[in-house]
Amino acid sequence: MCGFIIHKRDHTKVNGMKAIEEIGYRGLRTKYRGYKCWKEYDLLHTALPMVDPDPDIAIQPIQYDDEPPSLFVGEIFNYKDFGDYPSDAHMIHSRYREELSHEFFHKFDGFWSYITFFNEAPIAYTDFLGIKPIYYRRDVEVMASEPDVLKQYGPVTPDAIFHSNVMKWGYDPQGGTPWNEIFQLKPGHFLYKGREYPYWDWGSVPVTNLYDDLSLAVKLRLGGFRDAAVLLSGGLDSTIVYQLIKQQGLNVTAIHVDNHEQKYAEMIEKDLVKVTLDDVSDEDAVRIHQSPVDLGSVKPQIAMARKLRELGFHNVLTGDGADELFGGYKRSAEYDSQMSDVFCELPFYHLPKLDRTMMRSTIELRAPFLSPAVIVHALASDYMDRNGEKKILKETFKDIVPPKILNRKKEPLKTDAIRENKMKQRDINLDIWNNLYGHESS
Numbered sequence: 001m002c003g004f005i006i007h008k009r010d011h012t013k014v015n016g017m018k019a020i021e022e023i024g025y026r027g028l029r030t031k032y033r034g035y036k037c038w039k040e041y042d043l044l045h046t047a048l049p050m051v052d053p054d055p056d057i058a059i060q061p062i063q064y065d066d067e068p069p070s071l072f073v074g075e076i077f078n079y080k081d082f083g084d085y086p087s088d089a090h091m092i093h094s095r096y097r098e099e100l101s102h103e104f105f106h107k108f109d110g111f112w113s114y115i116t117f118f119n120e121a122p123i124a125y126t127d128f129l130g131i132k133p134i135y136y137r138r139d140v141e142v143m144a145s146e147p148d149v150l151k152q153y154g155p156v157t158p159d160a161i162f163h164s165n166v167m168k169w170g171y172d173p174q175g176g177t178p179w180n181e182i183f184q185l186k187p188g189h190f191l192y193k194g195r196e197y198p199y200w201d202w203g204s205v206p207v208t209n210l211y212d213d214l215s216l217a218v219k220l221r222l223g224g225f226r227d228a229a230v231l232l233s234g235g236l237d238s239t240i241v242y243q244l245i246k247q248q249g250l251n252v253t254a255i256h257v258d259n260h261e262q263k264y265a266e267m268i269e270k271d272l273v274k275v276t277l278d279d280v281s282d283e284d285a286v287r288i289h290q291s292p293v294d295l296g297s298v299k300p301q302i303a304m305a306r307k308l309r310e311l312g313f314h315n316v317l318t319g320d321g322a323d324e325l326f327g328g329y330k331r332s333a334e335y336d337s338q339m340s341d342v343f344c345e346l347p348f349y350h351l352p353k354l355d356r357t358m359m360r361s362t363i364e365l366r367a368p369f370l371s372p373a374v375i376v377h378a379l380a381s382d383y384m385d386r387n388g389e390k391k392i393l394k395e396t397f398k399d400i401v402p403p404k405i406l407n408r409k410k411e412p413l414k415t416d417a418i419r420e421n422k423m424k425q426r427d428i429n430l431d432i433w434n435n436l437y438g439h440e441s442s
Contacts, residue, residue: 002027002060002073003359005044005149006115006122008141009037014152020044022149026359034059038069039120045071048314048362050223051079051087062093068117070096073145074132075364076110077220102190106204109220109371113145123192128200128372130187130347133355137181138194146356147177147184148290156181157441163292167426171293171349173340178291178433187347205372207380210396217371218244221317229253229316231304232272234264236390236405237319237328241368242268243400245317255307255316257300267402273311275303283432288360289353292426292433298353305361314362320354321346321369325378326390328410333388338378 003026005019017035027033027046032055034045049058063069072089079088082095082104092114095104100118102125111131115124124143126134136143140153162176175184185191188200218241222228228245232238232254245252254269256262258276265272277299285298308316323329324341331337358365368374378386385391394406 002048003046003145004060004071004073004113004115005042005144006071006142007042007153008040009042010040012140012142012153014142016042016044019144019149019152020046023144023146025362026145028362031055032058034061036061036063036069038063038117041122043069043071043115048364050075050315050364057086057090060089062089064094064097067097068120070114070116072112072114074110074112074114074127075366076108076112077217077223078107078109081107102199103204105199106201106372109217109373111370115143118192121193123190124185125190125199126185126187128188128202128375129342129351129370130184131351131355131367131370133347133352134185134191135177136183136185136191138183139181143191146290147179147182150182151179151440154181155441158438163430166291166293167423167430170422170426171345173344173348175344175348178437184348184352187343202372202376202379205376207376208373210374210377210392213371213373213377214240214368215244215247217368217374218317219248220371221366221368222248222250223315225250225315227251227253229255229308229311229313231255231257231316231318232265232269233257233259233319234261234266234268234405235319235408235410236393236401237322237369239268239319239401239405240322240393240397241317241319243397244368253311253313255304257304259300264405264408267405273307275300275307277303279303279306282428283436286429286432286436289356291353292429293349293353298357301354301357302360305358305363308363309361315364315366316358317366317368319369320350320365320367321375322390322393323410324350325369325375325386326381326393327383327386327388328390330388330410332386336383336387338383338386342375342379 003023027048032047036043043061045060047058061069070093076088079091082091085091111127113132113134135147142153156179159180162172165172189196228250230242256265256272280299280302289298
């Protein structure tokens with residue numbers, strides 16, 4: 001949901017209104033475009049309203065009287081737990097100004113970027129896994145929801161370590177960007193006066209019952225809709241999400257991309273909306289992801305996002321995050337990869353590409369497995385319960401998953417080109433990136 005830019009005016013000649021238009025696809029274009037000048041700063045926002053389409057509620061920045069304004073990107077699905085507010089954005093703005101503290105963030109179920117002011121200087125928060133990322137420059141005082149828009153604020157140079165890491169692993173586990181001058185705010189951190197500070201504490205999130213917590217996460221992410229969309233692969237995770245949606249009595253549109261799993265998906269839903277990769281080129285994927293990272297799943301996600309937009313959806317539920325949390329990858333059987341999977345691969349590879357590929361088609365992706373209440377179950381689990389078999393999920397949800405899906409091996413979402421020769425495809429991606437962006441280096 002939404003996108004933002006904030007910059008200090010005396011540090012730039014960039015036209016903020018033109019800059020926000022570059023990421024205008026993250027909202028509903030000019031109808032929900034917002035701008036405010038406060039002190040020395042321009043705050044710009046494009047909104048994709050989910051709670052209330054009333055422009056008086058949806059348009060940001062938010063400001064009451066003479067207090068500092070704020071920007072919010074994301075969804076707090078349980079915002080009504082905090083009082084009677086017109087939206088989640090108004091809730092977080094009001095509560096933060098009252099408490100001048102981030103401690104109440106630990107009660108959120110959702111994902112967010114939140115930017116306001118403390119002692120007249122911007123302070124920016126990203127959620128516990130960077131599901132809604134924040135990017136910034138250190139040479140110029142500017143932040144935004146996506147990295148490419150920051151290039152117009154000054155010269156850039158390629159980060160050689162980032163590009164080497166991408167060739168080696170398919171992404172950069174350090175959380176870099178393609179450019180030395182552009183940074184991603186670490187998950188669970190806030191940025192203040194050019195420095196990053198950790199604030200998120202997993203010990204503040206209670207561990208309760210996994211079945212109930214995931215069921216509630218699905219219910220909250222349905223947002224009162226009558227019709228829901230889900231990305232249904234035919235694997236365990238998306239099947240669980242699909243079945244929990246059906247328990248809510250909603251109509252469900254199941255989007256399925258060709259990944260050699262159709263027979264399993266059809267065990268759950270015969271009437272699949274099938275998607276192919278015919279109209280998604282490697283160049284499309286590099287442009288949309290704004291990076292030469294491994295495109296194994298980027299192209300399928302672009303195709304599914306485009307189909308969702310064609311069908312009139314602006315949000316979709318998925319099973320993303322379950323493999324990293326509960327040990328679904330082959331490597332999890334060889335060693336305990338959870339910490340790297342959750343705190344490197346998710347925030348620095350998987351979640352940023354999901355945000356950019358889906359938002360390019362103005363789609364908000366909602367992953368119930370990434371509810372904090374669900375995550376703590378995985379973090380508290382024993383390795384022997386998630387060593388490549390997702391034993392916890394299978395045992396907890398065995399009554400709603402067909403045995404053939406429950407007992408099948410995972411099939412990662414990848415293009416055939418990546419399956420056949422991942423290094424060759426990574427080299428192709430880097431060549432495309434250099435052709436597209438190499439001339440921008442200072």
